[in-house]
Structures are given as C-alpha cells and as structure tokens.
Amino acid sequence: MSKIVKQGEFVELEVTSDLKASPVYNDDLAPTKIAERSWSKWHIMSLWVGMAICVPTYTLGAVLTSYFGLTVMESLWTILAANVIVLIPLILNAFPGTKFGVPFPILLRSSFGIYGSNLPALIRALIACGWFGIQTMFGGLAIHLILARFFPAWATLGGVGEVLGFAIFWVMNIYVVVQGSTAIKILETLAAPLLIVVGVGLLLWAFPLIDMTALLNAPPKREVGAGAWSYIFAGLTAMVGFWATLSLNIPDFSRYAKSQKDQIWGQILGLPLTMFLFAMLGVVLTAASSSLFGETISDPVTLIGRIDSPILGAFALFIIIVATISTNAAANILSPSNDFQNAFPKVINFKRGVYLTGVIGIILMSWELLRKAGVIQSDVSLESIYSNWLLSYSCLLGPIAGIMIVDYFLIRKQNIHLIDIYRVGGVYPKINWAGICSFLIPVAITTITLISGVAQWVYNYGWFVGSAMGGIFYYLLSTKIFSISSLEDSHGIK
Numbered sequence: 001m002s003k004i005v006k007q008g009e010f011v012e013l014e015v016t017s018d019l020k021a022s023p024v025y026n027d028d029l030a031p032t033k034i035a036e037r038s039w040s041k042w043h044i045m046s047l048w049v050g051m052a053i054c055v056p057t058y059t060l061g062a063v064l065t066s067y068f069g070l071t072v073m074e075s076l077w078t079i080l081a082a083n084v085i086v087l088i089p090l091i092l093n094a095f096p097g098t099k100f101g102v103p104f105p106i107l108l109r110s111s112f113g114i115y116g117s118n119l120p121a122l123i124r125a126l127i128a129c130g131w132f133g134i135q136t137m138f139g140g141l142a143i144h145l146i147l148a149r150f151f152p153a154w155a156t157l158g159g160v161g162e163v164l165g166f167a168i169f170w171v172m173n174i175y176v177v178v179q180g181s182t183a184i185k186i187l188e189t190l191a192a193p194l195l196i197v198v199g200v201g202l203l204l205w206a207f208p209l210i211d212m213t214a215l216l217n218a219p220p221k222r223e224v225g226a227g228a229w230s231y232i233f234a235g236l237t238a239m240v241g242f243w244a245t246l247s248l249n250i251p252d253f254s255r256y257a258k259s260q261k262d263q264i265w266g267q268i269l270g271l272p273l274t275m276f277l278f279a280m281l282g283v284v285l286t287a288a289s290s291s292l293f294g295e296t297i298s299d300p301v302t303l304i305g306r307i308d309s310p311i312l313g314a315f316a317l318f319i320i321i322v323a324t325i326s327t328n329a330a331a332n333i334l335s336p337s338n339d340f341q342n343a344f345p346k347v348i349n350f351k352r353g354v355y356l357t358g359v360i361g362i363i364l365m366s367w368e369l370l371r372k373a374g375v376i377q378s379d380v381s382l383e384s385i386y387s388n389w390l391l392s393y394s395c396l397l398g399p400i401a402g403i404m405i406v407d408y409f410l411i412r413k414q415n416i417h418l419i420d421i422y423r424v425g426g427v428y429p430k431i432n433w434a435g436i437c438s439f440l441i442p443v444a445i446t447t448i449t450l451i452s453g454v455a456q457w458v459y460n461y462g463w464f465v466g467s468a469m470g471g472i473f474y475y476l477l478s479t480k481i482f483s484i485s486s487l488e489d490s491h492g493i494k
Helices: 041-052 055-066 072-100 104-112 118-150 159-178 181-209 212-216 229-242 244-249 260-270 272-293 300-305 310-343 350-364 366-372 383-411 433-452 462-481
Strands: 003-007 010-014
Touching: 010 072, 041 181, 041 260, 041 272, 041 310, 055 072, 055 118, 055 229, 055 272, 055 300, 055 310, 072 104, 072 212, 072 229, 072 244, 072 260, 072 272, 072 383, 104 118, 104 310, 104 383, 104 433, 118 159, 118 244, 118 300, 118 310, 118 350, 118 383, 118 433, 159 181, 159 310, 159 350, 159 366, 181 272, 181 310, 212 272, 229 244, 229 383, 229 462, 244 310, 244 383, 260 272, 272 300, 300 310, 310 350, 350 366, 383 433, 383 462, 433 462
Parallel strands: none
Antiparallel strands: 003 010
C-alpha cells in the first residue's frame, strides 16, 4: 500500500500499485521525492531573472504610458509596486508545493475537487498557451533578423521569414522543455547572468543619448487635471495580472525547492528588482530609439535588429533568443503541460502535454502567422492586446488565488492528504462546490459590471477585487454551507 513519510519540513509519498491504478494519477504528476528537491534560493532567483527578462517586460513601461496614461516615473513605480504585491500570493501558494512536492493542478484538487480542479487549471493553461504563442512570435522575429544579417536571400522573405523563424523557435522551445526540470534549471542558471550583463550594457550604451530630465518630465497622456490614482490603480491591476499566472502555478517550481526559506528568498531576490530594472531599460531604450533611428521603437527585437554591426547585433539577438526560451520554458510550457495531464492523466503524460501546449500556441497565433505570411489582412497587432488582455485575465485568476490561499492556510491548516488527493472517493469530493461557486460568483459580478458600465472599478481593479471576493466567499461557503473539514493530522503523519 502507498504510504506517507515525513522528513523534517518535507512530506513524501511512496507510491505503490494501489495508487498507480487510480484514474487520476500518473507518474509525472506525482509528488517530487525529497532527493529531487534540490533548488536553492539562487536557482529560484535565477528562474525569476530568466522569466522576468523578456520582451513583454521590456514593453511594460510603454504600455503604462501609452494605454494607461501614466508618466514614466509613475509607470516604473507602479511596476515595482505590482511585483512586490504579487510576491504575497507567489510565496503563499509556493508553500504547499515545497512541503508536499505537488504541482499546481494537484493542489487545486483540494479547493475545487478531484475533477472540479480542471476548470481553473485549464483556464490557466489556455492563458499560458497564449503567452507561449506571443513569446514564440518574438523569438521567431529574432531568428529571422539573425538569418537576414548573414544570408541576404533570407532578408527578402519578409513576413514569410518571420513565420519560418517562428517554426524554428517553436522547435527549440519544445526540445528544451521535454528534457525535464533539470534542463530548465540549468538553462535558467546559465541565462540569468548573461541577461543581466547584456541589459546593463544596453542601458550604458543608450543612457548618453537620452535627455533624462525631459523624459521624466514628459506630461502623461490623460485628461488635463485628471487625478492620477485611478490611472495608477488600473495600471497596477494590469501589472499584477502580468504574473497572476505564476502566482497560481508557482507550486510547479517550488516543489523542487530545498526549503521554504529558499523559495521565499529566491522569489524576493529574483522578481521585483529585475522587473523594475528591465522595464526601466525598455523605457530608456524606447526613448533612445528616436535619437538613434529617427523613430520610436518599443520592441527590443526590432531595435537590436537596427544595430549596424553584424556581429554585435547577432550576439544581442542571440541573447534575446536565450531570454525568450528561458521565459517560455518555465512560465508558458511547463505549467499547461501539467494542467492538461490533470484533465487526462492516463492519456496525457508530460511530453504529450508539452506537445499539446505547442500546438495550441500555434493555433492561438494563427491569425498573426497568416497576417505575416500575407494570407490575410489585419490591423490588429501583438502590442495592442496587452492592456485589455492583462486586465481581463487578471479578473479570472484573482479569485483562484484567493481560494487557494484560504483553502490551504485557513481551511486545511497547511495539510494535504497526499494519498486521497490522487484518488477518487477519499476525503476530497469529485467537485468541491464551495470552490466552484467562489470562483464563478466574482467572475459573474465582474462580467456584469463590465457589460453594464456600473461600478466599472470592479473590472479595473479586477485582480484585487476578485482575489478578495474569491477568498471571502470560499471561507464562508466552506465553513457555513458545505462544512469542509480541516485535514489537520489526517494525512497520516503524527
């Protein structure tokens, strides 16, 4: 029979044939062994540096100044504040992953039920697939520009070359991830120092070309005399939404951490400052592009592609490729592959989940690929989706974060029944209606306010409102209506 073993702060599951036969178990979703929990705070920090330094982060300052009407300094402080705030659910939701070694979709079974967990897990998966497609588009552009530098015939392909670059970059991403968590750890550890050095180098290169006084004093793009706070809070919600995805599936990584102290300090050291500095780099280089090339260029891939030196330009584009793979591998491929496995654990294993993520990413980007290939005409660009998309999905993910935190810390008293969470008919129901209702009610309220235009702040501050409502509703429903009991000491460990 399967049994549970405790060593220090860790809990480990020894799986035998009884659990392997369960319809909701597969080996890739099983808890990590204690020996596999080898990521130090420096590995966790490198993970976040590798994920945070990417093309979308570079563009965040421009998004906040252009779409949310903030000044440059308001934008940068908003980005820093958002990443400090999002550390709270990141660290809290990482706790069960580190203690029990379980990935995100398995943890969801506690608050949403064995089968009910598929609703939030698949929502998270589809958002990740969308980000995978966007990041692959940027990586494909970098490959296209590198090849165009050394092969003039390739440059004549135009948009078709970008589509081919997308295909090449897609294969590179999938290859890295199917190698497993060790390959991802190595990639992130190697990429982090390279990315920091290149970022500092680009900042030093561009800084003399910028009138910082004029840049910092540039008037915001909002109504004259309008108060700043409503714009700041809307931007803050969007920026929290940027990592709202990882604040849910952080157990996918914290399950490899050496200790709670390592996951906490690794995240604190790796996320807020990296996001702030790289977003600042984006603001400075975007401003410098006017002096350098006579036009404003907010996309770092296009900007680097304009560098005259073939070797220097190719090297910088190569670093962009490494940065994008490191972000994609960790943030946008690993998580959905686990989520798809959770839905069909006996049909989809880890590798099949990775391939499915890649295929959905292609489908979601098909309109952009067809546009670049000249098959269809469209005025919709990748950059135009950020503001509304970040706000929209943060409204979906906020309630899930609140529910997960309340379930683990308040309802379950930081305990998981490791055997029952991998089988049907144990202490966890097939569908936990407290979790389902606590998710659907905030989403319904937000949708109504968005459609009716009444209390628009509910949508504008969607992550904050949604996470608070989700957590409160879940606590009340769990304790007053559905009477979900604590699992204290029920996991077989005294």
